[in-house]
Amino acid sequence: MPTEVPAPPEPAVAPRPRRRGRTALLIAAAVVLGLVAGTCTGYLVQADREPTRLPPLSQPVVDQAEGEVEPLSAAEDRRLRTDGDLRKLLLKRPQGARDAEFELGTDGWLNLADYARTYEEPGEVIGNLIGDEFRRAAVASWRVGSTHSVAIHLTQYRQEQTLAASANSEGAHYWAEESDTRSWPIPGTGDGMAYVHDTPEREAGYLPLYSAEAHAWRGDIAMNIWVYDTKPIPKKKIMDLAERQMGRL
Template sequence: MSEVAGAPESVPDPGPPAVRRSGRTTLLIAAAAVLGVVAGTCTGYVIQAGRRPTPLPPLSQPVLAQAKGKGPEPLSAAQDRRVRTDGDLRAFLLKRPSGAQDPLFEPGHDGWMSLAEYAETFKKPANEFKYEIGAEFRRAAVTAWRLDDTYSVEIRLVQYRQEERLAAADSAENGRYWAEREAGSRSWAIPGTGDGRAYVHTRPDTESGVSVYSAEAHARRGDIAMEIWIYDTKPISKEKVMDLAKRQVGRL
């Protein structure tokens, strides 16, 4: 990107995220990409640089009388979602269903994924590591299980600090963007999430020589991005992914 004379200095953008792997299965690792959008920011700087400066208001301002009476009562810990999720994030993950088996590959350690471990789920870990630092990655909780030799589930709750940007919303949006570009995809809104969606991919991945079907869900609640990945050698129904998505969102 070329420099524009007179343009204000900007905070360096962390750059686009690396190509994301959508999860591990017993048969293959299916890949998806996450793309960061920087063009809009650059365009804004160019437009601002060409405008005349806006006159500043006078320093002296009228004194405003302070309102009387008590202010609104602060939210309780149960009502304040930010306070609720400042504790053990693993407590908000769905519990493994009865009879579920351990995954062949246990993601993270003790239900946590470090930044390095989360970045390793991408095809370009070094690029993703750098991107997540710029996105103010805070922590990630994860759970996974198998119900038989082929059906597997992985759920991640990725939490961001969100002091400079709404990274959880960006993460969920990127997940939806690429899920919708999978061939043979069908999607449905997840109730209670605003823009969260669940996806079933009706065309299997045959790269490994075995047909593997997948489904996924992406949503966010406050500073947390939710990712759900399902794989099976048989087609996955809407009911399965929607049930997981609705129950997981309900815990946040």
């Protein structure tokens, strides 16, 4: 006897916008009536008063400061730094570190296609990056010993239509907040966060892979850091990288 297959559940219907209630309409009407009544009363009171003498139109002239405003120095003008060679703002490779096992981009740069390939769905991401006004991305990566590796991305947006740098950071926070993950705010960044994942990724034939990451933004630049190792990664390691990298932006 064939087993009866249950009918599929009906698709959820998006809730309709709530109608404006009768109470709200009454309040709006009362406000309008109050404004009209107050205006009429004001005219009546003013009509019974003696005319108020107006102050003279001429006002004292304020002396202008002499000389020109001194321009910001290169160290003070953040725009001058971030519009230059973005790779120079990346953390330097520590002494004794080697090239990463898999180098990304070309000569420290990630073009649009290379950057999209760092995501699981590159075809979909390319369209999003174009909409987000992707400008350029710089990358630094290195390996210490045989198991410890670091990758840092600085992604810059034009931000003529949207604040994409903060949106980049917000999306990264969403995906980083998994179970068995500890997190801490990055000082001086507003909503920047660092994460340590305590449960490693496991795959047959390979050592367990632990990871930590940090995400923040400043101005038109989003910062993303990833650290991988076959042993647990301490909070101090990811926080140190995040604070020093943000200090360069």
